[in-house]
Each structure stands twice: as C-alpha cells, then as structure tokens.
Amino acid sequence: MKPHFSQPADIKVAVVGYGGIYNMGRIHLQDVQKAGMTPRAAVELDAERLALAPKDFPGIQTYHTVEEMLAQSDVNLVILITPHNTHAPLALQCIAAGRHVVCEKPFAITTLECDTMIAAAEKAGVMLSTFHNRHWDGSVMKALEVVRSGLIGDIVRIECHMGQWNKPGDIWRASKSISGGILYDWGVHLLEYGLQLIQAEITEVTGYAKCGFWNAQTKWQADTIEDEGFAVVRFNNGAWLSLCITHIDANPKRGMFEVTGTKGSMVFEYDSHEIIVRDADKTVVTKGKNPKEQWERFYANIADHLTKGEALVITPEWARRPIHILDLADQSAREGRAITARYR
Template sequence: FLTHSPFHDFTVSIVNKEHYITTRVPDFNISDEMYHIKICVPSKVTLLAQTPWQNKQMPMAYVKEYGKGRVAYLANGHDLRAWKNPEFQKLLIRSIAWSTGAEKAVKKVWCGILGFGGMASGHARWITGTEGLELVAVCDISPERIEAAKHTCPGLKGYFTDIEDMLVMDGLDLVVVVLPHNLHAPMALKCLEAGKHVIVEKPFCITVDEADSMINKAREKNVMLSVFHNRRWDTDYRIIMDLIDRGVIGEVFHIECFIGGYGHPGFGWRSNKEVSGGIIYDWGAHFLDWILNIIRSEVKQVMGNFQKKIWYSVTNEDHGQVYILFENGVTADLMVSNMAASKRPQWRILGTKGSIEADWTDEIHVISYAFGVKQDYKVKFEQVKDRWAGYYRNIADHLLMGEELIVKPEEARTVIAVIEAAQKSSELGMSVPLQ
C-alpha cells in the first residue's frame, strides 16, 4: 500500500476475463477512494483488473497463491457508495469463494433457440457472446427459417424442424423460447417437462394459469425458468432507478407511462388478439415490469380500460389503459394506444421532492427540491451498446456459479396478473384485486 486518492469516479477495466472471479464481469464505473498499491513481485500474482491513473495502470484486483492458501485483493470498497455497486459486489463474493476454495466448477451451458423469427438472431448473438454459454441448436417449423439460421448461425450441432427432436439432443441444457405469445406457455412446458432450463421471450405468457403451470413445472423438475425482460438493462431506466434510489425526487407517489400514437398498428401477429393477447402484452409488459421494480410494494387494486373504436381490420384493442393502486398508496397509470393523436411523455414520475420526465430521447428531465433549493436540469446519456447481453451474463452466472437470478418467473407472473386483472376490470367496469 502506498497511499490513497480522494473519493472520485473512475473506471475499473477487467484485464483477465478467464479467471473465476472476473469471468463475465464487464468494465464498470465506480465512485470510491482509490487505494494505490505496488505489486513487488509481479510474477507471483495474477492481475485481474486495473484503472488508468496519471499515465500508468493502477492494480484494482489481483490474486495469488500463498503457501497452502489463496489471497484475493480488491482495491475498492472504502466508501459505502462503492459497496452498492453490483459489479463490485460480484467481485467481492467471488473473491471470498475463490479464496476459500468454494468456487464452483465452470463448464459450458449448451443452449438451443426455439423459433427463429425477428428476435432470434439477437438471442443467438447474446448467447454466443457470453462466456460459459454455447449455442448448439436451432428449431423452427419453417424450413426457410432453418436455412436462415444456418446462414446466421453456421456450424451448430443441430438444426431441427421438430421440437421433440431438439429436446432429445444429447447435452442440451437450456432452451430459449422465441415464439408468438400464445405459444410461449405450451412450448415452454414441453421443454420444462424434458428437464431443460427455459428462457421465455417477454411477455411470459397470456394468462396467470399458464404462468403458474410453468412455475410449478420448473420447481417440479428443479430447473431454471426466466423471462427475457431485457429492458431492465436499458440505460435510461437504470439512470431513473439511480435517481430514485439516491432520493433526488424524494419518495415516489405516482408514475405515468405512455407508448403509442395515432395510426394503424399493421397486420402482423402482434395485432391479432388471439395470438398476442392484446394491446398491452407487447410493450406494455416492459413498462409494467419497470413500474413493478420501481414501486416495491404489493399491488392492491387494478383498473383497466380497453377500447375498440377505429382499426376494425385487426382484432387487438385500439387503446389500453392500466391503473394500479399499490398497498403503500402509490399509483401508476400506463397507456398504450394506437388512437392517441396527442401524446404524453414516455415517463412522468412524481416524488415528494421532485419529478422525472423522459420521452424517448437521449436526455432525462429532472426537477428536484431534495437539497433545499429547486434544481432543474437534464441528464444526457447514451444507450450502452449491446446492453441486453447483461441478461445472459446473469443467466450464466446463475447456472454456473449459483448467483442470484435477476429476472425471476414470479416477477414476470405479476406482470401477467396485472394485465389479466386490467382486462377483467374493463369488462366489469370496476377495479379488481390482483389474482
């Protein structure tokens, strides 16, 4: 140890991506004091992470063998704010496991994709880009899509047009279900019954009964079940969560969300209510997942309003609105519409000390009275490239290292329960409790 610099922001760069402690950990920004150290005998240590400091690289993490034991050194963790950083938390927990010899054996999780439509190539890219995961198979009933898969994902161990053939493939561990909404539950149940871990594209399914069937089957078979709520990794959402967590707008008491406009929704399957579930199930599932993660309280009552007024050439509703009352008194209002000639912002979040507003741009408008004087400013940001790969890093960390699953099926079930309650409410003309 040489000295330490004052509290400031800096970037920790991972230089060894193969070690147990740092595998799948991206470079990350952290706010902390920086402890300066000098490695006296570099040949006896394995450097894991570093940061640039005054024209040189300062070690941030290293490991070494020491007699019959092991030593893991982390230079971060000297300020409480650093301990809240999820990447630092991951390094710390893994360092303890490695130092005590409790690390889990690392292997590959063999993955298959069921359905090679519009989102499948993205899933293929995120899987192949994640250390510890390997894409080995694709299944689609369309021979044309299988040919497309062979072009996009060459050299896989199997290309199938029958799910039963893929499920008996030797070594297959996990199946990603990338199909229209009404097929999520029946196909996921087939995969779970075969003892496979399953990821389902959002939305989880269409009904709560379907959600319960999948959750129960996963428990019975002792396999993982998760839903691709990838937009938890969106930069704007993460900034909004950080602003709220830091108390910049005080205690949140109301949220409004909107997506839509005025125009025909098109003739794809997403406009077919029997297949899609309805207007709320697509983007609405993302918004509800966001809202439920911001307001950590049980849902008390749901009111829905669905209208069919203009676009009779498709079966989805033209307009859907979901109102939520939480047990802690917070309210939320989600609108998804294809007949809203006048729009409202994507986000409007009201707190006891200010507000947050965002509208599909690269900036977030903040008004805050949290520090005794009005502050009115905009937070500029850039979306992190390939940010949704973070979902798959967590899947690998969960399956290979026993780390906590971020998107749990029970959370995705609540999204479906809110939508189903909103539809029931709209039919009854009154608010209803959550199932």
Template sequence: MKKILYVFGGPDFHPTEWAGQQLKQLLAADGRFELKATSDLDAFVSLKDGKYAGVVLFTTGFKDDLTPAREKGLLEFVKNGGGFVGVHSAADSFCGNRAYIEMLNGEFQTHPNQHEFKLTIAEKNHYLTVRMPDWSIFDEMYHLQNHDPAKCTVLATTTWQGKQIPMAYVRSHGQGRVAYLANGHTKQCWQHPEFQKWLVRSIAWTTGSELPDKTIRCGVLGYGPAFDMGKGHAEWMSATPGLKTVAMCDAVPARVEAAKKELPGLEGYFGKLDEMLAMKDLDLIVDILPHNLHAPTALQCLRVGKHVVLEKPFCITVEEANDMIDTARAKKVMLSLFHNRRWDGDYLTIKDILARGLIGEIFHIECQTGSYNHPGFWWRSDKTISGGVMYDWGAHFLDWILNLVPSKMTQVTGDFQKHVWHMVTNEDHGQAHLRFENGVTASFLISQIAAIVGPKWRILGTLGAIEANWTEEVTVVSFASGVRQDSKIKVTLPGYGTVQYYRNVADHLLMGEELIVKPEQARRVIGVIDAAQRSSAKGVSVSPALGCE
C-alpha cells in the first residue's frame, strides 16, 4: 500500500482540513493508498526519507513560507520520481517561490463568482479521464497566469467569455509526475463522484500507475426475449471502453439463432454454459437467467475464475448469497449485481437534497409500487422460479432504501398476502417494515392488487419532507431556513444507469478502483426479503440473517 502525504492549511474559506478527511475516506475505500494529513510545512523537508510515494497539496497563501529547506525537500522529491497533486488553491500557494510555480505550471490570477459550470474532457485516453463523461459542478473557477499549455497535457477545460480555461492538466517534472486540479473550493465539489474519481486517479497516476493495455472479454448467459436484456447487456458492455462482448449462451436454440442475427460478429454462440466457459480468454460473465438459476450458474462461473455480474435479484436465499461471496473471495474474482437504478434521476436528486440538509436528518422512509393487474403467466409469477413478489422491483427499492440509511438493520417485519390471483403462485401483495440501529424506520410495499398506490417515495426528516412519483419532479417541503419553503425540483428521467454501471466495472477490473455495487450490499437486499418472509410466516418481527444487518 502506497503512502501519501496530504498537506493542508490556510484561511477557512477553503475547507482544506475537512477535505483531507474526505480524501482519507476515499482512499480507505479504494484500498491502494494510506493517507497521512498534516499542516506542518516542514513535512516537505522529510520527504527525502522515502516514506511517501506522493504528495497532495491543498493550501492557500503561505507566499514566502516555502523556505529553502522546504523547497529543496518538495522539488527534489518530485524531480527524483515522487508524485505531486495540487488541488485548487495549490496554485495560490508559495507564490513567492518561482521554482514551485514553474513545477506546477500555473499560478492563480483571478476567479469569477461561484457558479455552476461544465467541465469538458479534452483528452479522453489518459489515465485520469478514460471513460469519464463531461460533468458540471457548482464551484469556484480558477483562472491561471504563468501557465504554458505547451508544457503540460490539458485533460479538461471549461469556457469563460469565449476562452477555454484549463481545469485539469498533468505534466512531468524531472522523473516525477505532477497533476493539477483547478476545482475544489466547495464541499459540494469534493463530494461529487467525478471530482472524487479525478482525485484518486491523480494520486494513482502521479505515483506510477499506467493505463492498462487490456480489454475485458465478456460473455452473456441468457438471451431471453423479455425486455431484450441479453442484447442490451451485450451492447452496453461493448459500448464501454475496455469491455467487449465476445460470446453468448442460451439453452434454447431459437434464442441462439436470434443472437446470431442481432449480435453478428461475436466469437462464440453456445447452447451450454460449460462450452462458453471453455472459450479462450473469456474474463467476465453477465448472468441474465431466471432468478432461481442465478446462484448455481454464477457459482459455476466463479469456480473457474470468471468475474460475474448478475442481473437483479442477487439470488433467492441468503445461503446462496454467502456461497457466491465466499467463492468469489476464494478465487479472487469480481462479483457484482446490476443495480443500475442507483443512477435514476429521481434517486440522485433525492440524495442531493439530503446531502444539502434541506430536510434535516431522515427518520422515516416509505416506498410503494404496484397496480391492480393480472401478473401474467410467465416465470416471474412462479414463486419457485422468481422467489416471490418482492424479488423483482423489490430488489431496486430495497437497495435504494439501504443505501440512504448508513446504519445496520435491527428488525424486519414482513407481511405477504394472497387474495386474488390464485392461478399463479407468487404472492399478490408484500410489505417489509425495517428498523435501523440509528432509529430510522422504513417501509416498502409492492402489490398486484393495489387499486390505489401511494407515492413512490415519501421521506420524512427533522426539517422537512420529500415526495416523488414516477414523474420528472421531486416535491420538497423544507424548514431548513427557519421558514417553510415548498419546492418542485425538476429531475432528468432515468437513463437506467447502464453506462455508469459498466463504466465502474471496467474501472474496477482494469484500474483497481472501488467497485460501487458490492456483493455484500446485494446480500443485504436478499436478507431483507428473507427476513420479511420469515416474519410473515411466524407473525412476529425478526432480525436479519448474519451478514445482512
């Protein structure tokens, strides 16, 4: 594990110490780096000891405080192969030392008022920016002087009054590497996932990481006609730089023939899983089979060293989840679930509202979905195959709830009922009530016999509430300012998270970045459904299974 020195300090209008705490959490989750934070500039002198692989600097001012000993320690560290990442006002630090400014290749000149602006990726094939989209942020836009674009590679820019302003660039300095990120004034920026990715990648690149020359070769298991899921996953993966769909498998010959027409050019079309697994250099399998087949087929793939992505739900039982997780760990391969709906527009809007403190602390969440309709005669209505009424859309809703509450579950109360659709074996109606260690409660209802359904979301907080349906707006009532404010916030309709999900899979497998949808999180969802079913059968509240809390 590489050690990184984070140096902070300066006026409070830049949250340099708080940012260090955020960075420490980021790097801990990433798992490749260990961060030491200090405001002691004499730490530069000790860099010659070789303890650190890189330095991250977020300071403001200290115009003449880079003494000769400090300057020598920092600049020689970089010249001799150390990494340096300057964040935002690193360009407004040590300005009395021209050797430092030359190394950074930029010096603060001015900035307009804080506002939301777009960052455009100018170089898409660099370690810092591969698979990254253009993105927008409310922040302070630094304008630089003494910056020579010929002495660096500009990775991202923004536009101000017709001019392109560099917002991220990299360069060499002696044997070392330097990265500068002009963003970082606001806490909102430090909490933005794209800025966080830049930070981690800047540290990795400046300390020696290279963009891998490898493509993850993928196979699709299951090519059923419903929703074109097989075709969809194949195309989503191949559209992701670093991933390529090369094979498919389905036990039904007609579906194999359909794939040959819809996905021409694959290297293999198979009718048996073991035949596809024998294919040379196959790295990853996405499993889109019916729910009851998830665990046995995923285990077959994991045991021969393949990475696995499962369509939701993860599986049917907690025991199956445990077996898959244990096998993936033993084989040191990735196991993940296609929880793509974490990137739905309304859900991301809700998370942003909560992060801004507009409704205070959450104390209760309600989610509902359903209708009054025959569930249809297919495998999703067969409890022995699907698992039950809560396993399909319930997997998304429960994942949303669990990710909004940073606490363990202590109690689950379930209720499943059968009244109308006796010609199929799934329950008609299901509810799960959750209680968490921090006192938050949540409830989820899914029904095929709900003639009137409540809102998709109702979230109550100590300073307000949120309500949302399947529309383009979220309703917020907030008392955070001291007076009641009613708002309707427009949201982007969901793009279903396919790009974001597979982008993360590629980043994880090719660059060692944190996997967003972890198997342990998927197991918690199964743990809720399992506990709800046990509770309903016994007529009492129960605790979730071990590992699912």
C-alpha cells in the first residue's frame, strides 16, 4: 500500500470512548504517543469521563458525539473503544468520512458486519484494523516459539477455557444484545491465540449455550448473556479447537489455554506455562514464566503501515476470523447443528 503520511506525528488520532472500567482511552492514547502519533481528540457521551481527557492529554480537543468530531476536527485516525454493538455502525460512519479506523476487539458482532466494514474501507481507501493487543501477549509468543521448535510435535487440539461460578455483573458486558454474548470478550482473545497457532482454514463450527440460570438476578433479565458458551472449531488440517467461557463452573480447571501436540502438551496461564513431554517411559515437566507482553507493537505497526506502507499485522480479514467463529457458534447453538465456514 502507498504510504498515507510522511511521518507518524502527522497522524492525528481521536479516541471514541473514554470509559472508566479499564481506562482504555488513556491506555490507547499513551501507546499512540509511544508510536510517535499525535493524540488530537477524545469523544465521550459521559461528560465526567470526557472531562478527564484534557487532564491526561493537555490541549486535546473534546467532543460529545462522533458527528461533531468528524465535522469539526482534522483527525485522520479514529480509535473506537466503545461497547461491542457500536463498533460496526461507528466504524462505517468514520470510514464514510474518509478516516482510518481502529476498532477495539471484537471487530464486530456478526460476519455480515465485518464484511460490510471491510468493503467500505476498501472502497474509501482507508485503513481498517482491530486492537488485538494480545497478539503480542508473552504467553502466546512463548507458545509459538515452543510449537515452532517442534518440541510438542504437530498440534492436534487446543482447549481454551475461562470462568467460574459467579453471577454476571450489571455492566454492559452482561447484556447479550450489547456485548454479542459470553464468548465475545476474553473468548475473542483466546480464539486469536489459537488462530496464530493453528495455521489452517476453519471448515466448521459447532456451538452450545446454556441460558437462563442467572437471568432473573441480573439487570438485563431476558437479555442476559449465556450462563455458559461453548464452541468447537474444525480446521482443514484435521486439528480442532474448543472454547468454553462460563459463569456456572464451580470447579474451574487449571490453565486457561492448552495445546496438545503429537509429542507433548503446553498449558499456559497469563504469566506462566508448563510444557509436558514424554521421554521414553518418563513424563518430563518443565515450568517457566512467560516473557513480558509487547502490546506497543500494535500501534508501532499502525504507524509504520500508514507512513512507510509496511504490511498491516492485524488486517481486517484476520480480525474477521474469530468473529466468524463466534457468529457461527451462535447460529449453531440456536439451530442445534454444525455450521460450515464461509470465506470472503
């Protein structure tokens, strides 16, 4: 791609969403600054949250709506850090105004939304990406190193699971219509880890969902996320991956991510891992700490892409892959059958 800017400082950035749950607006703009780009504007519906942005970034423009920002600001890259069901409509609005866009994960909720966003960005000639910061988590970087070394052989299956026995909270993440469902938060990160490791095409997805146990006790009632979501993905090289996220597991299993290969297994948590291999008739276990995450590489790549034409690491087609799995898992759970994957 032809570079759009001659230097990173010319990339003027707006964040949409300066929310308080994890203070993600500030985290994004700090990484934007580290990559040499210019924080220019913050957009936030909540006046109290919006007032914090100029304290963190003196001189930054503030707006209550995306419309105002697009009409009045010279921003050329917009980062969407809002609840999941707003990603597609806000991205389409910014793309239509000729702005480059980064969406927080999940890229969107449905495959159709992803395809519409990708087509709009192609037509407008703007960059579209998703903040898959966990692409550079120490755990998955270590797992890639172990798999590439051949130590655990060829990958046969990956199992990812997270959750415990606890009531979903009252925040928007517990609303099915806003969040997309129980699998759309950490599930997207875990799938993105798995897709880095299993380098094959997705052929089919089966989904399962238990609903209704917590509904009556949450603010969202019938719109509460599933009590538990489960998906199984089949790949065209014979490997498979399972993902389980739960609010009804009184016996949570150790290790959020396990890779089973023909010669051994690797189990990891966020900070640590275990590699288990068979040596003749012995089982040899090696425990270690994971390397530090390198999230700053996301915006370094965005700046290099826009100024030097370097290849984008998190392409929109890459970001579509976990969403397609979740969309098919949702359909499968409703229809009670496996669903064949569709490629763009």
